Amino acid sequence: MTNQVIVDRVEAFSIEQIADSGQAFRWEKNKENDYTGIVNGHVIQMIQEGQKLTINGITQKEYDETWSHYFDLNRDYVSIVADLKGKDEHLDSAIAFGSGIRILNQDIWEMIITFIISGNNNIPRIKKAINDISARYGRLICEENGKKYYSFPSPQELSHASVEDLRACGVGYRDKYIAKTTEMIVSGEVVLETLPAMSLTESKIELKKLMGIGDKVADCILLFSCGKTNAFPVDTWVKKILKTYYGFEKTSVKDVNKFANDYFGEYCGIAQQYLFYYIRGL
DNA sequence: GTCCAGGCTCTTT
DNA sequence: AAAGAGCATGGA
Numbered sequence: 017m018t019n020q021v022i023v024d025r026v027e028a029f030s031i032e033q034i035a036d037s038g039q040a041f042r043w044e045k046n047k048e049n050d051y052t053g054i055v056n057g058h059v060i061q062m063i064q065e066g067q068k069l070t071i072n073g074i075t076q077k078e079y080d081e082t083w084s085h086y087f088d089l090n091r092d093y094v095s096i097v098a099d100l101k102g103k104d105e106h107l108d109s110a111i112a113f114g115s116g117i118r119i120l121n122q123d124i125w126e127m128i129i130t131f132i133i134s135g136n137n138n139i140p141r142i143k144k145a146i147n148d149i150s151a152r153y154g155r156l157i158c159e160e161n162g163k164k165y166y167s168f169p170s171p172q173e174l175s176h177a178s179v180e181d182l183r184a185c186g187v188g189y190r191d192k193y194i195a196k197t198t199e200m201i202v203s204g205e206v207v208l209e210t211l212p213a214m215s216l217t218e219s220k221i222e223l224k225k226l227m228g229i230g231d232k233v234a235d236c237i238l239l240f241s242c243g244k245t246n247a248f249p250v251d252t253w254v255k256k257i258l259k260t261y262y263g264f265e266k267t268s269v270k271d272v273n274k275f276a277n278d279y280f281g282e283y284c285g286i287a288q289q290y291l292f293y294y295i296r297g298l
Numbered sequence: 299g300t301c302c303a304g305g306c307t308c309t310t311t
Numbered sequence: 312a313a314a315g316a317g318c319a320t321g322g323a
Contacts, residue, residue, distance in 0.1 A: 038304055131304075138303035141321065188319030193306080230306050251304035268313095292304075 021079040023069040028093035030116020031062045031069075037117050037293050039240045041130060041143045042150075042168070054150070055086065056123055057167040059157050088118040088243075096283050100290075103279065106261040107287060110294035117289055120240060124208045125201070126168045127241040132193050132228040134236070141186065148185035153177055171201045193228025200226055212242045219244070231269045239285040247285045248276035257291050 031051050035043035043053040049064040060073035060083075074083055084090055097111055133145050146168070153169035153176065175198050182191040200206050206226055211219045216238060223234040235249035250258075250272050258264035258272065262279075276284040 132306090134303090135305035136303065136318080137305085137320080138322080141303080183319085186320075189317090190306090190319080228306065232305060236304065249304070252302085253304065296304090 019073055019075045019078075021071045021074055021076050021083075023071065023079075023084075023089070024067065026067050026069055026089065028097065028115060029064075029067075029069070029087070029089070029118055031064045033114055033116040033293065034087075034118055034120065037114070037289060038139055038296070039236075039289065040120055040122065041139070041146050054157070054165055054167065056082075057155070057157060059160075059165045085121050088121055091118075093118065096286060100280065100283060100287050104261070106257075106294075107280075107291065110287075110290040113297060114290045114293040117286075117293055119243075119245065119286055119289060121243055122241045123168070124211060124237065124241040125171055127237045128197065128201075128208075128223075128226065128229070129168075129174070129194060131233040131236045131240075132190055132197060133187050135190065135228065135233060137188075145186045149174070149177075149182075149187075152181070152185060171198055174198050175202045190228060196227035197229070211238070216244050216246055220247075235285075239289075245283045245285040246277065248273060248280075248288050249285075251292075253292055253295050254288060257295050 031043075032045075032049060034040065035045065035051050035053075040053070042055065043051050045051055046061070051062050053060050053062065058073055060071060063070040063072070071079065071083065097115070100111060101108055129149070130142065130146055134142050150166040150168050151164075153173050154166035155169075155173075157165045157167055159165070174194075177195070179191045179195045182194050187194060201208065206222060211222060214222065219238055219242065220231070220234045223229050223237060224231070229237070232249050232251055235247040238244040239247040239249060250267060250269065255264075255267045258267050262275070264272070276288070280287040
């Protein structure tokens with residue numbers, strides 16, 4: 017790899033925590049603080065030494081235009097953490113534990129399919145299914161050390177997959193959801209480009225028109241691809257947190273969203289990610 | 299064997 | 312509106 021970018025004096029960033037935080041599924045560990053990611057049709061390597069990041073596979077121009085945003089390095093996490101700290105001991109512990117987490121700005125389409133697969137599923141199996149889908153319907157990007165790297169397929173590329181083909185990629189009963197959702201996007205029934213500018217409420221309504229997307233999956237998509245930090249995804253782990261630490265008995269979407277916005281504020285989605293990473297690490 | 303995993307759809311009260 | 316059944320799959 018010839019292209020290389022070095023970023024120095026980076027605060028609140030850990031590639032290890034990011035790769036292991038359940039928001040991205042195509043970052044693999046090479047060795048300690050050395051990861052390879054398949055992102056937006058590129059294969060990139062991130063080597064972290066403390067506050068210094070060495071990114072192989074991209075140019076400085078590409079970093080400035082695209083990748084600093086992808087890694088959310090333009091956002092001031094120090095002030096966000098200062099805002100979230102002191103609310104309660106559980107969140108404080110979670111922030112201390114996952115202080116290097118950043119909310120990546122990933123591709124909307126890829127997040128849609130990824131989080132449709134995530135429902136009632138576990139992270140290793142989600143990774144495997146995404147990998148299989150990419151190998152069959154994506155484009156070969158490069159081959160290094162005998163390992164082939166495939167891009168995540170575009171909506172058009174994935175529209176060539178039948179329900180049976182998708183099932184063979186290990187997505188289980190979600191095969192129909194993926195096929196239908198892909199069709200709705202290719203046909204323009206839902207236009208993804210309009211989502212980022214919408215409010216959280218509006219964009220959720222739009223996303224939930226798609227097959228296989230409910231409140232939780234919509235929140236994940238919007239948090240992990242549209243920078244909507246006020247989205248608060250509630251999965252089984254977060255329900256556990258809400259019941260154990262915050263006195264919830266039943267976790268209705270409406271009640272939880274109100275609590276999250278009132279209590280954690282406009283960055284409740286980032287607070288959620290700290291808590292999620294924390295409880296899974298216990 | 300049972301339970302669970304970053305839940306959703308469809309049906310029934 | 313709210314609650315329950317069913318759903319693929321593999322690991323613990």
